[in-house]
Amino acid sequence: MKSRADVVIVGGGVNGCGLAYNLAKRDMDVVVFERDYLTSGATGACGAGIRQQWSTRDNTLLAIDSVKIFEKLSKELGEDIDLRHGGYLIAIHDDKEMQQAEKNVEMQRSLGLKVDILNPQEINDVVPILDVKGMNAIGATFCPTDGHANPFKTTFAYANAAKRCGATIYTHTEVVGIKTQKKQVTEVVTNKGAVKTNIVINAAGVWSKDIAKMVGIKVPNVPIRKEIMVTERLEPMFEAMVISFKDGIYFSQQKEGQIIGGIPIPEQKVGYKTMPTVSFMQHMARVLTRYAPVLKHVNMLRHWTGFYDVTPDARPILGETKDVKGFIHCHGFSGHGFMLSPMVCKLLSDFIVDDKKSEVLESLSLDRFKDKRIEHEMSVVG
Ligand SMILES: Cc1cc2nc3c(=O)[nH]c(=O)nc-3n(C[C@H](O)[C@H](O)[C@H](O)COP(=O)(O)OP(=O)(O)OC[C@H]3O[C@@H](n4cnc5c(N)ncnc54)[C@H](O)[C@@H]3O)c2cc1C
Numbered sequence: 001m002k003s004r005a006d007v008v009i010v011g012g013g014v015n016g017c018g019l020a021y022n023l024a025k026r027d028m029d030v031v032v033f034e035r036d037y038l039t040s041g042a043t044g045a046c047g048a049g050i051r052q053q054w055s056t057r058d059n060t061l062l063a064i065d066s067v068k069i070f071e072k073l074s075k076e077l078g079e080d081i082d083l084r085h086g087g088y089l090i091a092i093h094d095d096k097e098m099q100q101a102e103k104n105v106e107m108q109r110s111l112g113l114k115v116d117i118l119n120p121q122e123i124n125d126v127v128p129i130l131d132v133k134g135m136n137a138i139g140a141t142f143c144p145t146d147g148h149a150n151p152f153k154t155t156f157a158y159a160n161a162a163k164r165c166g167a168t169i170y171t172h173t174e175v176v177g178i179k180t181q182k183k184q185v186t187e188v189v190t191n192k193g194a195v196k197t198n199i200v201i202n203a204a205g206v207w208s209k210d211i212a213k214m215v216g217i218k219v220p221n222v223p224i225r226k227e228i229m230v231t232e233r234l235e236p237m238f239e240a241m242v243i244s245f246k247d248g249i250y251f252s253q254q255k256e257g258q259i260i261g262g263i264p265i266p267e268q269k270v271g272y273k274t275m276p277t278v279s280f281m282q283h284m285a286r287v288l289t290r291y292a293p294v295l296k297h298v299n300m301l302r303h304w305t306g307f308y309d310v311t312p313d314a315r316p317i318l319g320e321t322k323d324v325k326g327f328i329h330c331h332g333f334s335g336h337g338f339m340l341s342p343m344v345c346k347l348l349s350d351f352i353v354d355d356k357k358s359e360v361l362e363s364l365s366l367d368r369f370k371d372k373r374i375e376h377e378m379s380v381v382g
Contacts, residue, residue: 001170001190001192001193001194001195002031002168002195003195003196004029004195004196004197005029005030005031005168005195005196005197006023006028006029006030006197006198006199007023007028007029007030007031007197007199007200007201007352008030008031008032008033008188008195008197008199008200008201009030009031009032009033009200009201009203010033010175010188010200010201010202010203010204010211011032011033011034011041011202011203011204011205011207011208012032012033012034012036012037012038012039012040012041012155012159012169012171013038013039013041013042013043013044013155013203013205013337014039014043014151014154014155014158014337014338014341015203015205015330015331015333015337015341015344015345016032016034016201016203016204017032017038017155017156017158017159017162017169018155018158018341018342018344018345019201019203019330019345019348019349020032020158020159020162020167020169021077021158021159021161021162021165021167021345022345022346022348022349023167023349023352023353024162024165024166024167025161025162025165026349026353027166028352028353029166030162030166030167030168031167031168031169031170031195031197032159032162032167032168032169032170033170033173033174033175033188033190034169034170034171034172034173035172035173035174035175036171036172037171037172038155038156038159038169038171039151039152039155039156041204041205041206041207041306042205042206042306042307042308042309042333042337043151043152043155043205043337043338044151044152044306045226045228045304045305045306045307046151046228046306046338047228047241047250047252047260047261047262048148048149048150048151048154048338048339049088049146049147049148049241049243049250049252049338049339050063050066050067050070050083050146050147050148050149050338050339051063051088051143051146051241051243051336051339052064052067052108052113052115052143052145052146053088053090053104053108053113053115053141053143053146053379054104054108054377054379055100055103055104055107055377055378055379056315056375056376056377056378057107057111058315058360058363058364058375059315059336059340059377059379060107060108060111060113061111061360062340062343062344062360063339063340063343064111064112064113065342065343065346066339066340066341066342066343066344067145067146067147069342069343069346070083070149070342071083073149073154073157073342074157076161077157077158077160077161078157078160078161079153079156079157079160079161080153080157081149081150081153081154081157082148082149082150082153082255083147083148083149084147084148084149084239084255085144085145085146085147086146086147086148086238086239086240086241086252087126087142087143087144087145087146087147087239087240087241088142088143088146088147088240088241088243089118089123089126089127089140089141089142089240089241089242089243090140090141090142090243090244090245090379091123091135091137091140091242091243091244091246091247092117092137092138092139092140092141093136093137093138093244093246093247094138094246095138097245097246098138098139100378101117101139101141102117104141104378104379105117105141108143113143113145114143114144114145115141115142115143116141116142116143117139117140117141118139118140118141118142119139120132120137120138120139122140123137123139123140126140126142126238126240127238127240127242128237128238129237129238129292129294129295130242130291130292131290131291131292131293134290134291134293135244135247135290135291142240146240146241147241148241148252148254149338151338154338154341170190170192173190173191173192174190174191175188175189175190175204175211175214176189176190176191177189177214178200178211178214178215178327180215180324180327183323183324183325184198184324184325184326185197185198185199185200185215185324185325185326185327186198188200197326198325198326199326199328199352200326200327200328201328201330201348201352202327202328202329202330202331203330203331204331205307205309205331205333205337206221206223206272206307206308206309208221208309208329208331208332209221212327212329215323215324215327216323216324217321217323217324217327217366219317219329219331219332219366220311220312220369221309221310221311221317221331221332222270222310223270223271223272223307223308223309223310224269224270224307224308224310225269225271225272225273225274225305225306225307226262226264226305226306226307226308226335227262227263227265227276227277227280227284227303227304227305228260228261228262228303228304228305228306229260229261229262229280229281229284229300229301229302229303229304230258230259230260230300230301230302230303231258231259231260231295231298231299231300231301232258232298232299232301233256233257233258234253234257234258234259234298235257236253236257237253237294238252238253239252239253240252242291243381244291244381245378245379245380245381245382247263247287248263248264248381248382249261249262249263249284249287249288249291249381250262250263250381251288251291258301259288259295259298261284261288262284262381263280263283263284263287263288264381264382265277265279265280265283266279266283267279272307273305274305275305276303276304276305280303281300281303284300284303285300308333308334308335309331309332309333309334309337310332310334310335311332311334312369312374313368313374313375313376313377314334314335314376314377314380315332315334315364315375315377316330316331316332316333316334316336316337316340316344316364317329317330317331317332317364317365317366318330318344318347318348318360318361318364318365319348319351319361319362319364319365319366320351320365321365321366321367322367328348328351328352329365329366330344330348334377334380335380335381336380347360347361348361
């Protein structure tokens with residue numbers, strides 16, 4: 001094992017590998033530790049939807065800039081990440097949701113996003129299989145440049161490019177401790193050896209809480225189990241991701257034809273429980289076929305669990321705090337860390353290499369909870 005590195009990254013998900021690439025391409029000597037295999041965390045369980053329609057300015061900015069990076073990523077990394085712009089159609093069910101949607105769209109347009117409010121008749125122009133009455137929609141918002149990419153291909157493309165730029169990735173290597181001196185990171189200890197460094201990035205997803213504890217920092221994140229399913233392959237029927245904040249459902253059709261989607265279940269609990277439930281399958285089937293009755297006789301092939309790393313305001317925790325110098329936060333994505341990863345990795349790398357602070361990093365710092373600078377992200381699935 002290497003004895004020293006400029007930066008050590010904990011976690012081999014899309015953010016850990018994206019950070020490794022962004023830093024290594026800027027000549028930093030980078031080490032990544034992943035205790036299992038790359039994508040073994042939330043990244044390998046996710047729906048991998050890419051949405052720019054948010055209620056908070058920070059998330060919208062991060063997502064818009066991420067899409068710009070996603071669009072060039074296959075070429076830049078030299079591997080196809082299967083990016084598709086099918087759009088996101090967000091159902092609006094009542095007047096309260098309509099008011100919030102109008103507010104969101106105004107803010108999103110002010111940042112240059114192309115997004116429209118559709119009336120019920122226009123919903124079927126985008127997704128013909130939807131039963132607009134059955135889903136109780138009075139309208140929808142639609143952004144055609146939202147979409148989807150393959151989370152495995154994206155993460156491995158980042159990892160391979162990082163290695164080509166000189167990064168070292170150790171899989172099956174668990175970080176068990178972080179040493180500090182005078183509130184400065186000095187060493188990362190694993191079950192296979194230790195690496196001296198002055199900078200460590202906590203990109204350990206839903207386990208970031210444990211990594212922060214190693215340097216005495218408490219983070220407010222909670223792990224929430226989510227379930228997601230995939231159906232058999234079908235003829236191509238629609239391209240958009242359909243989503244409802246009220247019903248909690250989201251689903252889209254992949255380019256190979258299968259439908260991937262999820263929904264929260266009533267007995268959803270905080271904690272690291274991986275067991276999939278029958279009630280998820282029942283609830284998902286009921287709501288999905290209410291939205292799209294044509295899917296009634298389709299076979300669900302597989303369903304699995306993963307965790308959202310949820311913060312009190314459903315926004316990520318990024319950057320360094322004064323408590324420990326050289327300890328960088330990159331977690332708390334609250335179910336949206338794939339789509340934000342390209343810009344998050346760039347901003348954190350610019351901060352580490354150039355000491356460049358940005359408004360977004362400042363606003364999403366852990367200190368916001370202490371300073372009561374909390375703005376809740378409203379556009380989340382329960
Ligand atoms: C069901 C589901 C659907 C989702 N859908 C979407 C979506 O449509 N769009 C979207 O943007 N996001 C979605 N997400 C969220 C998204 O998956 C995550 O936010 C994102 O993948 C987080 O990536 P990450 O690299 O930060 O963390 P992770 O992918 O969780 O990676 C963290 C890694 O750290 C490793 N690790 C932990 N502790 C240690 C240690 N001590 N030592 C070494 N390694 C360690 C873990 O093994 C893990 O591989 C979804 C999540 C789930 C569960």
